[in-house]
Amino acid sequence: MDILRDPNFDFMKYRRFWIGLSFVTILAGLVGIFFLDRLNFGVDFAGGTQMTLEFREEPNVEELRSLVAGAGYSDAVIQRFGVAGSKEVMLRTPIVGGSEEGSAARLRAALDARYNEGGGSVDLNQVGAATVAEVLTQANPDAIAVAAATGHYQSVAAAVMAERKELGLFTSWDQVSRVAGVSAASVAALHRAATLGDFAVLGVENVGPQVGAELRQRGILAVAGAMVGMLLYIWLRFELRFAVGATMAVLHDVLITLGFFAWAGHEFNLTTVAAFLTLIGYSVNDTVVTFDRVRENLRRHRTADSIEMLNRSINQTLSRTVLTGGTTIAAALSLYLLGGDVLRGFAFVMAVGIVVGTYSSIFIASPFALLWEHWFGGGRRERGSAKPVSASPARP
Amino acid sequence: MNKGLLWRGVLIVALGALAVWRVSPLDDNLKLGLDLQGGIHLLMRVETQDAVKAETEKDMEVLRREAEDDGIAGVRTRQLSDTTFAVDGFAAEQLTELEQVARDWLGGGWDWSRDQDGLVFEMRPGNEKAIRDGAVNQALQTIRNRIDQFGVAEPLIARQGTESDRIVLQLPGVDDPERVKRLIKNTAFLEFRLTEYPWSGGGVRSREEILQNFGGNPPDDVEILPSQERDPATGRLLGETFYAVERQRVITGRDLRSASPSQGQLGQPVVAFRLSADGAQRFGEATGANVGRGLAIVLDGKIVSAPRINSRITDSGIIEGNFSQQEVMDLVTTLRSGALPAAITYLYDSTVGPSLGHDSIRAGVQAGLYGAAFVLLSVLVVYRLSGVNAILALALNMVLIFGALAYFGATLTLPGIAGIILSIAMAVDASVLVFERIKEELRAGKSIKGAIDAGFSNAMSSILDANITTLIAALFLFQFGTGPVRGFAVTLSIGIFGTLFCGVFVSRFLFDLVYANRPRAARLSI
Numbered sequence: 001m002d003i004l005r006d007p008n009f010d011f012m013k014y015r016r017f018w019i020g021l022s023f024v025t026i027l028a029g030l031v032g033i034f035f036l037d038r039l040n041f042g043v044d045f046a047g048g049t050q051m052t053l054e055f056r057e058e059p060n061v062e063e064l065r066s067l068v069a070g071a072g073y074s075d076a077v078i079q080r081f082g083v084a085g086s087k088e089v090m091l092r093t094p095i096v097g098g099s100e101e102g103s104a105a106r107l108r109a110a111l112d113a114r115y116n117e118g119g120g121s122v123d124l125n126q127v128g129a130a131t132v133a134e135v136l137t138q139a140n141p142d143a144i145a146v147a148a149a150t151g152h153y154q155s156v157a158a159a160v161m162a163e164r165k166e167l168g169l170f171t172s173w174d175q176v177s178r179v180a181g182v183s184a185a186s187v188a189a190l191h192r193a194a195t196l197g198d199f200a201v202l203g204v205e206n207v208g209p210q211v212g213a214e215l216r217q218r219g220i221l222a223v224a225g226a227m228v229g230m231l232l233y234i235w236l237r238f239e240l241r242f243a244v245g246a247t248m249a250v251l252h253d254v255l256i257t258l259g260f261f262a263w264a265g266h267e268f269n270l271t272t273v274a275a276f277l278t279l280i281g282y283s284v285n286d287t288v289v290t291f292d293r294v295r296e297n298l299r300r301h302r303t304a305d306s307i308e309m310l311n312r313s314i315n316q317t318l319s320r321t322v323l324t325g326g327t328t329i330a331a332a333l334s335l336y337l338l339g340g341d342v343l344r345g346f347a348f349v350m351a352v353g354i355v356v357g358t359y360s361s362i363f364i365a366s367p368f369a370l371l372w373e374h375w376f377g378g379g380r381r382e383r384g385s386a387k388p389v390s391a392s393p394a395r396p
Numbered sequence: 397m398n399k400g401l402l403w404r405g406v407l408i409v410a411l412g413a414l415a416v417w418r419v420s421p422l423d424d425n426l427k428l429g430l431d432l433q434g435g436i437h438l439l440m441r442v443e444t445q446d447a448v449k450a451e452t453e454k455d456m457e458v459l460r461r462e463a464e465d466d467g468i469a470g471v472r473t474r475q476l477s478d479t480t481f482a483v484d485g486f487a488a489e490q491l492t493e494l495e496q497v498a499r500d501w502l503g504g505g506w507d508w509s510r511d512q513d514g515l516v517f518e519m520r521p522g523n524e525k526a527i528r529d530g531a532v533n534q535a536l537q538t539i540r541n542r543i544d545q546f547g548v549a550e551p552l553i554a555r556q557g558t559e560s561d562r563i564v565l566q567l568p569g570v571d572d573p574e575r576v577k578r579l580i581k582n583t584a585f586l587e588f589r590l591t592e593y594p595w596s597g598g599g600v601r602s603r604e605e606i607l608q609n610f611g612g613n614p615p616d617d618v619e620i621l622p623s624q625e626r627d628p629a630t631g632r633l634l635g636e637t638f639y640a641v642e643r644q645r646v647i648t649g650r651d652l653r654s655a656s657p658s659q660g661q662l663g664q665p666v667v668a669f670r671l672s673a674d675g676a677q678r679f680g681e682a683t684g685a686n687v688g689r690g691l692a693i694v695l696d697g698k699i700v701s702a703p704r705i706n707s708r709i710t711d712s713g714i715i716e717g718n719f720s721q722q723e724v725m726d727l728v729t730t731l732r733s734g735a736l737p738a739a740i741t742y743l744y745d746s747t748v749g750p751s752l753g754h755d756s757i758r759a760g761v762q763a764g765l766y767g768a769a770f771v772l773l774s775v776l777v778v779y780r781l782s783g784v785n786a787i788l789a790l791a792l793n794m795v796l797i798f799g800a801l802a803y804f805g806a807t808l809t810l811p812g813i814a815g816i817i818l819s820i821a822m823a824v825d826a827s828v829l830v831f832e833r834i835k836e837e838l839r840a841g842k843s844i845k846g847a848i849d850a851g852f853s854n855a856m857s858s859i860l861d862a863n864i865t866t867l868i869a870a871l872f873l874f875q876f877g878t879g880p881v882r883g884f885a886v887t888l889s890i891g892i893f894g895t896l897f898c899g900v901f902v903s904r905f906l907f908d909l910v911y912a913n914r915p916r917a918a919r920l921s922i
Contacts, residue, residue: 052749052752054751100441100741100742100743101741101742101745102745104745108574122722126572126574127572127575127722128570128571128572128575129571129572130546130572130575130725131572131575131722134721134722134725135721138721161571161750164751165571165750165751165754166751166754167751168751168755200749200751201574201747201749202748202749202751202752203746203747203748203749203752204573204745204746204747205745205746205747206742206744206745206746207744208741208742208743208744210743211439211743211744214878215878218876218877218878219877219878219881221876222872222873222875222876222877222881223873225872225873225875225876226868226869226870226872226873227869229868229869229871229872230865230868230869233864233865233868234861234865237861270811270878270879270880270881271810271811271814271880273880273881274811274814274815274880274881274883274884275814277869277873277881277884278814278815278817278818278884280869281818281822281866281869281870281888282818282821282822284862284865284866284869285822285825285862285863285865285866288858288861288862288865289825289829289858289861289862292857292858292861292862293858296854296857316836317832319832320825320828320829320832323774323778323828323832324821324824324825324828326774327770327771327774327775327821327824328771328821328824330767330770330771330774331767331768331770331771331817331820331821332767332817333767334763334764334766334767334770335760335763335764335767335817337763338759338762338763338766339759339760339762339763340755340756340758340759340760340763342431342752342755342756342759342760342810343756343759343760343763343810346810346811346814347763350814350817
């Protein structure tokens with residue numbers, strides 16, 4: 001099946017319009033990022049503490065907010081998390097007073113005081129298998145001989161913990177008693193010695209000011225290095241104007257996607273950086289494919305008109321661009337819709353980025369290569385000089 | 397079948413089989429990152445400055461004591477900074493004697509100079525560095541001991557660089573992260589000290605009461621320490637009480653030969669300990685001479701209990717302090733592993749509970765499967781039988797990626813999955829490039845075999861350029877990136893080699909296999 005049979009669109013005709021449109025979009029994004037602070041930095045970069053909590057009953061966010069403020073963190077971010085209907089909440093507090101270790105301990109104490117009557121005893125929703133095994137071995141509800149007891153209760157504890165992993169947290173003792181391999185006597189013993197707390201801590205991330213600064217620095221270095229490296233390669237393989245076109249296209253894709261990302265309010269963290277790197281890789285790939293065809297056409301028709309040449313190359317690779325772009329966008333969309341909260345920011349970057357990347361390969365990269373040529377001396381060829389174009393060796 | 401074709405086939409099947417063999421069973425051979433299987437990632441700083449300061453305090457004290465023993469009267473010491481102290485108050489004619497004491501007892505770690513009052517000591521840089529290094533290495537060893545007692549599979553504990561004061565710790569699959577974090581940080585510095593006020597019995601409610609007893613100014617060799625009293629039934633904190641204790645330590649945690657959990661007379665959890673021969677002797681002397689007095693058990697500067705000495709105790713005893721069962725277990729673990737040489741600060745802490753990672757995998761895998769299904773379906777619809785070729789190449793690519801991950805012992809993280817997704821996109825792209833080119837060549841009137849030949853060779857440079865560019869990016873990311881970014885770079889690099897091999901070599905082989913013996917095939921399903 002042909003996606004597009006012999007397409008012949010004049011993409012270059014409205015090139016000023018496309019560049020202008022992109023320019024405006026980038027500007028809108030930059031305004032959002034730099035003047036309206038729309039970019040929502042996660043703790044990886046901003047530093048601070050983030051806790052993911054799951055509650056037994058849907059928590060009252062307002063109450064949580066005053067609880068957290070009472071612990072000394074009045075500028076905490078509190079939001080619901082996870083799939084719809086889940087009782088998960090994400091708490092985020094900024095760095096306070098340059099402290100490296102963050103707020104997790106105090107937040108936990110405050111939560112314990114409110115939801116678990118101050119804590120103290122063994123909370124089956126917080127302790128691990130080792131503690132459960134110790135409690136059971138101490139009580140020995142299954143009346144196992146001492147020598148075998150430790151091993152027996154360790155496996156009982158492991159079964160209980162495996163179930164908790166599945167559930168997130170136990171909401172009732174019924175759930176504990178349904179765990180396979182746990183005797184009624186063991187459940188009763190646990191019921192006596194332990195409690196079921198009203199919340200569980202699913203994850204904690206704390207980034208102190210020192211490490212936050214290092215992560216930012218290394219992230220920037222990695223992305224900048226990658227971009228420069230790619231530029232050099234394309235320069236080596238093609239010509240400077242193509243390298244410039246490709247770099248502009250990549251920069252364009254990153255900036256526009258970053259703008260959308262900022263306006264959408266997703267959290268910007270290390271995983272998001274990985275997503276942007278994915279996007280950079282994809283965008284370069286996409287652009288290089290088009291330029292490769294331009295180079296091939298230039299080699300065949302040395303004196304042809306640049307605009308005509310670029311148009312023809314874009315059209316020739318169009319069905320490939322559309323097919324690859326389409327399937328990749330579909331994959332990214334399924335990540336966005338089904339991938340859960342952890343992957344959502346990542347998938348957003350991918351989905352938006354690939355639309356933008358496909359657009360830029362068609363409408364932006366080549367016009368920029370042309371502009372570069374127009375501005376910086378490549379113009380000789382337009383006046384009819386037959387300077388050989390390809391810098392690369394001929395293919396076998 | 398011609399010979400070239402046979403060899404290519406053997407190579408492809410062998411590589412695929414090798415990858416499958418290396419990676420199966422999947423659960424054992426594919427290491428999941430902490431973000432997927434849950435676990436703790438900690439970056440901590442050993443507060444080596446504390447160790448330096450403590451060493452200065454110790455040497456200062458040694459010098460003062462030895463000077464006194466040698467009959468130099470009136471020696472006063474004063475700490476000026478973490479690495480300097482001043483000595484004065486002695487008679488001027490004994491200066492050379494004091495310098496001899498310093499040479500004899502301070503082991504070459506100090507430089508000193510005279511000023512109008514006496515001597516100023518400054519720690520030598522080499523000595524300071526050795527103390528810092530020693531503190532980090534000892535902390536590393538202590539933490540390793542503690543983790544070993546937890547029985548975590550495949551822990552990673554390492555100093556970050558050879559010069560730094562930082563330690564990186566990764567513990568996969570921990571189900572009670574808070575306990576582990578507490579345990580690691582626990583300096584577990586245990587001391588036994590005789591009480592000064594109250595002479596025996598419970599602590600008093602306020603510092604002021606103790607100060608009054610000493611007339612507002614306690615002597616230099618006495619220190620006031622807090623004690624936390626708990627309700628024996630629930631283990632909940634009741635309030636703070638205070639004791640005045642001697643600065644002099646009877647014994648410390650270093651004198652312990654062993655520690656184990658045990659039960660006290662009322663069945664409450666306690667820690668039982670045995671002392672080394674040397675420790676037992678000192679402990680016996682001190683307890684024998686102080687029957688009826690309180691003995692404060694001090695852990696990290698806080699009194700856990702101060703029982704009355706009923707009789708001379710020599711080589712064993714118990715530590716009680718209204719501990720819960722878990723606290724006793726943790727205390728035993730830390731006592732066995734030794735004390736940390738200095739406090740530890742967590743600079744970075746990422747704890748992923750097992751169920752959070754669990755959800756991520758479930759959602760990620762589901763999304764990945766739907767996405768992959770769509771990609772496969774569209775490739776099939778667009779390219780029909782040739783689509784099958786692309787799908788086979790893609791499937792082998794996936795097998796090779798996982799095989800390589802297992803071979804290199806790389807861990808699969810969430811960003812790593814992203815790298816695989818990008819690899820799949822690029823692999824599909826490689827096939828699309830080739831197929832579109834073949835179509836073009838067919839439209840230009842070439843024979844099937846000719847079109848396949850021309851299609852591959854013409855698409856080759858695009859595929860190479862695109863993949864090499866991405867590989868360059870991946871190498872930079874690996875070099876400069878941190879944690880998640882590196883995970884991404886690893887899978888992406890592996891995926892690029894997989895794409896080049898599968899999208900070009902394997903796909904070509906499949907075409908050749910089908911059309912090798914049908915030189916006059918009428919049409920190509922593409």
